[in-house]
Amino acid sequence: MTLSTQALRTQIAGVPRIPLAHLPTPLELLPRFSQAVSVNGPRIWIKRDDCTGLLFGGNKARHNEFLIADALAKGADLVVWGAGVQSNNCRQTAAACAKVGLDIHLVLGRGKPATAPDAVQGNLLLDHIVGASIEIVEESIGPMLDQKIAEVAERFRARGRKVYLWDRPVVLPLAAVSYALCMAEIVEQSSANGFEPAAVYVSSSGSTGAGVALGAKALGVPYPVKSIAPMIWPWDSRQELSATANQAAELIGVETRLTPDDILFIGDYLGPGYGQPSDAGIEAMTLLARTEGLLVEHVYTAKALSGLIDHIRAGQFRADQDVVFVHTGGTPAIFAEAEMLAARIPRRVF
Numbered sequence: 001m002t003l004s005t006q007a008l009r010t011q012i013a014g015v016p017r018i019p020l021a022h023l024p025t026p027l028e029l030l031p032r033f034s035q036a037v038s039v040n041g042p043r044i045w046i047k048r049d050d051c052t053g054l055l056f057g058g059n060k061a062r063h064n065e066f067l068i069a070d071a072l073a074k075g076a077d078l079v080v081w082g083a084g085v086q087s088n089n090c091r092q093t094a095a096a097c098a099k100v101g102l103d104i105h106l107v108l109g110r111g112k113p114a115t116a117p118d119a120v121q122g123n124l125l126l127d128h129i130v131g132a133s134i135e136i137v138e139e140s141i142g143p144m145l146d147q148k149i150a151e152v153a154e155r156f157r158a159r160g161r162k163v164y165l166w167d168r169p170v171v172l173p174l175a176a177v178s179y180a181l182c183m184a185e186i187v188e189q190s191s192a193n194g195f196e197p198a199a200v201y202v203s204s205s206g207s208t209g210a211g212v213a214l215g216a217k218a219l220g221v222p223y224p225v226k227s228i229a230p231m232i233w234p235w236d237s238r239q240e241l242s243a244t245a246n247q248a249a250e251l252i253g254v255e256t257r258l259t260p261d262d263i264l265f266i267g268d269y270l271g272p273g274y275g276q277p278s279d280a281g282i283e284a285m286t287l288l289a290r291t292e293g294l295l296v297e298h299v300y301t302a303k304a305l306s307g308l309i310d311h312i313r314a315g316q317f318r319a320d321q322d323v324v325f326v327h328t329g330g331t332p333a334i335f336a337e338a339e340m341l342a343a344r345i346p347r348r349v350f
């Protein structure tokens with residue numbers, strides 16, 4: 001059974017939520033970018049989740065509407081969260097905590113021993129400004145860092161704090177719920193603009209992609225939703241995304257279930273690795289900026305956009321079709337890599 005967008009919204013309304021994001025985010029046509037990518041290609045639309053409004057925007061404003069509501073419902077007085085030093089997730093979660101008056105302690109994984117003081121730039125600078133307490137550790141993002149975060153949480157519990165923890169089994173399905181809602185917005189906004197997309201592209205190897213895939217299946221959309229990986233986990237992402245989507249489906253009480261085959265997970269645009277810019281990503285970043293005055297960053301969105309560009313240039317879409325790219329934010333991260341990016345961005349001289 002497929003649901004209308006209104007029925008999906010009604011189901012989601014049963015999950016505790018606080019307002020944090022500017023919603024619905026705009027869906028905008030990119031006419032000059034579309035032409036620059038391919039004169040015979042589809043019209044490219046961008047879903048502006050970089051405009052969610054919470055401390056420079058991004059996908060975690062949507063996630064946090066449900067996660068911080070859960071933290072408050074569970075009586076937490078401290079959020080213990082963690083990811084990489086330049087984590088967009090931590091920046092937006094710290095901002096959400098500031099907005100509701102919750103303390104937050106961030107465990108940020110540098111991925112290596114310190115050789116110099118960590119540069120307080122980009123997301124890390126914003127974490128400090130919004131008042132997060134910050135601990136930088138040697139672990140890399142993944143199971144080792146998750147373990148470290150859990151240990152730190154124990155330390156706080158022993159001191160009597162009521163901790164809400166970055167704990168994947170709790171966090172991922174709740175965050176995914178918020179992206180089922182984003183898919184509902186895409187369906188409504190594309191219809192209002194007189195088209196049905198030929199495909200939706202998003203940067204994700206976690207709850208964002210799981211949520212969009214759940215929304216697409218619950219709403220019965222006939223077109224593919226493609227998650228382009230910013231990183232490859234040690235575990236099977238198609239398996240994890242479908243499991244996360246199914247847990248989210250249970251949370252909102254819909255019958256929809258996904259199998260790993262429902263997850264179109266593409267790992268081809270990672271370039272040299274997580275966090276390291278790819279040549280195609282730099283091209284995507286400069287092309288979008290120079291045709292539309294819009295920014296994608298090197299870690300997530302530029303790589304996903306490079307995947308869409310590649311698919312268009314390979315002739316996967318016709319000129320009379322429309323595709324939607326979900327911009328998940330992350331733009332403050334460029335300032336932490338100013339020198340490296342400045343060296344890679346081609347200069348124009350007139």
Ligand SMILES: Cc1ncc(COP(=O)(O)O)c(C=O)c1O
Nearest residue numbers: 088204205206207208328329330
């Ligand atoms: C800008 C940006 N896009 C996409 C993602 C992927 O989100 P998810 O972990 O939900 O797949 C992230 C995750 O941190 C992000 O910061």
